[in-house]
Amino acid sequence: MNRDYFLQTKRIGFSKWTDADLPLARQLWGDPDVTRLICASGRFTPQEIADRLVREIDHDRRFSVQYWPVFELNGGGFMGCCGLRPYKSGERAYELGFHLRKRYWGMGYATEGAEAVIRYAFHVLKAETLYAGHHPENAGSEKVLKKLGFRYVGTEFYEPTGLEHPLYEMYPTHFTKGEM
Template identity: 55%
Template sequence: MREYFIKTKRIGFSVWAASDLDLATQLWGESEVTKYICSSGTFSGKDISDRLNTELHNNEMYHLQYWPLFELSTGELIGCCGIRPFKSESHSFELGFHLRKKYWGQGYALEAAKSAIDYSFRVLKADKLYAGHHPQNKASEKLITKLGFQLTGTVLYKPTGLYHPFYELVNQ
């Protein structure tokens, strides 16, 4: 049974563990999920393992990660949502989310992102959050702006080799 450190109406936030490779494969093994987060559009088995290890490392070093999300009613993996340190600023983090395709369009990303934002500002006392998205990912663009993020420009995102729109949300 998974433990949840944040619960919403439908979602439980847990923490990735080294034993979660099967869950990571459920998420990052879906080409619909990865098509906008890497240049090839798909993750190999090594890419999935590396991504899980990145989340484990971020948790070990910073007590942060793109936490795995579970549907409370079924216990099924929805995807992940969370924060990671933003490279150049203390008390600033980058918000991110990846959902399995079967959970798209049902409000799960909005519900999870609102909780991650609240956790960042209320518990971690973040000054700012940042978020970005692939230029062709209109669903992420819509969600990020709906959450109140303001466009600041574009940044080169090395995994895709493209300039991604980049946004910030200031803690008021």
């Protein structure tokens, strides 16, 4: 897949969602293995997938962030998304998130991508605080967030699942991966 990347790691290229990406959005958010822990029903409808894509594009237009689509640099395979969205009303506060297609689970991509996004948030966007959360049953995401250096601060109600999710935060001084 031929994409322009605004951010890269050793194995991952970060692009931006466009209106033409509905087929990719369907591959990701149409997969119940991906969505089972990110919405109450465990599945997104076709309309919810389209709405999610529109929301990501709008976040980029309004806030210069989104859960960016990510691709393998070696081969160009579509991996999923990893990025930021505004956190509540905080001007320099963002929420980190990642949704990877199942074939990319357990290979270190979530950690690698999230590290790049964290550096981008603190270096380029001058973020003051990053937040992240995960479904209470998602042990893999919990492990990634702790490995990255996020600190548990309590729980927060997450409307899409209707559950209290563990909540973590990170400040620039807490990020120890890579150079600050």
